C-alpha cells in the first residue's frame with residue numbers, strides 16, 4: 269500500500285533520509301508517526317530506522333546528539349527539529365540495553381521490525397509513501413486490534429512495560445487487544461514489578477488520559493496487571509467502579525491522581541505515600557492534595573470563597589472535572605471560575621496592606637503581625653472587608669485589641 273500525500277512532518281524530514289540513502293544505507297520512517305498517519309491522527313515525533321551504524325549516521329550530519337547511543341539512537345538536528353535515528357537492531361532484553369551484549373545491530377529492516385512491540389507499531393514508511401508491512405499491521409489497524417509482533421511472551425519478556433503500553437494504546441485508540449496478547453499479559457503481569465516505576469507511571473497516566481479509558485482499564489483489571497503496579501492491589505473494587513463511571517479521558521495528570529485519591533478514599537497521608545511510591549514530582553503531590561480537598565467541597569456542596577481562593581484557578585477546573593466524572597458535581601466549571609475571578613484578591617501579596625504598613629502603625633513585629641495579616645487575608649477573600657489600606661489598618665488594630 270502507498271500513502272498518496274505524506275504529512276508535512278515527513279516531507280520536512282525527507283532530506284535526512286535522502287542523505288542516509290545517498291551514502292548507501294537504508295532508512296525509513298517507523299513507529300508511532302507511521303501508525304498515527306494511517307489513523308489520520310496528528311503526529312508527534314518522526315522517528316527513523318536505518319541500516320547505518322550510529323558512528324556512520326554521525327559522520328553524515330553536522331549536528332547530532334547521542335541521545336541513546338548505547339541502544340543505537342542518535343538524534344539528528346535539522347532546522348530546529350530533532351529526528352531520533354536508530355540503527356536496525358535485535359534485542360535480548362530492551363530494559364537491559366546498558367549491557368553491551370543486549371543490543372545487536374543488524375542490517376535488515378525486517379529483523380528490526382520483528383523486535384518491535386505491536387504490529388501497528390512495526391510498520392515502516394518510505395519517502396515515496398510506500399508502507400512496508402511484514403506482520404500485517406495494516407490488517408490490525410483496520411480491525412482496530414493491538415497484537416504483539418510474533419510471540420507475545422517473547423515481546424513481554426524483552427520489555428515488560430509493553431503490557432502497560434498495550435492497555436495505553438487500547439485506551440488512546442479505542443482498539444481491542446488480541447486474545448493471545450491478552451493471554452501473554454495474564455502470564456507475565458508479574459514482570460511489571462521489575463520495571464522502573466517512572467516508566468510505568470508514564471503509561472498508566474497516558475491510559476487514563478486516553479479518550480476511551482474504560483477500554484484500557486478493562487484489560488488492566490481483567491488480566492490482573494493492576495496488582496503489579498505500586499499500591500494498587502487493594503483497590504480492585506474501586507477500579508472496577510471507575511471503569512464503569514469514566515466516560516471520557518481526563519484532561520491532565522493532576523486530574524488522574526485526584527480521581528484515584530478520591531475514589532480510593534485516601535487520607536492526605538495516604539495520597540502522599542501513593543504519589544511518592546509512584547515517583548511523582550513534589551509539585552504534582554501538592555496539587556493533588558489541594559484538588560482532593562476541593563473535590564470534597566464540591567461533592568458536599570460546601571464550596572465557599574475561601575475554598576476557591578485556596579484551590580486556585582487551574583485546580584478548581586480540575587477538581588470540578590473530577591467531581592463531574594464521579595457524577596458528583598452540580599456546579600458548571602464556568603460558574604466556579606467566575607466566582608473565583610470575582611474574589612477581591614487571588615494571593616496574599618495582593619492585599620492593600622503589608623507587614624511594613626502594620627509596623628509603621630505601631631504593631632510590633634512578632635507572631636501577632638502574621639496573625640493579623642492572615643485575618644485580613646481571609647476577611648478580604650470572604651468579602652467582609654474591602655481591600656483598601658485605611659480600612660484594613662483599622663480592622664487589624666481592632667482585631668489585635670480584641671485578641672489582647
Ligand SMILES: Nc1ccn([C@@H]2O[C@H](COP(=O)(O)OP(=O)(O)OP(=O)(O)O)[C@@H](O)[C@H]2O)c(=O)n1
Nearest residue numbers: 299300301312383384385386389390427429430
Ligand atoms: N517498549 C517499547 C517501546 C517502543 N517500541 C517501538 O519503538 C517505537 C517508538 O516508541 P515510542 O516513541 O515510545 O512510542 P510510539 O509508538 O511512537 O507512540 P507514542 O509516541 O504515541 O507514545 C514504537 O512504535 C515501537 O515500534 C517497542 O517496540 N517497545
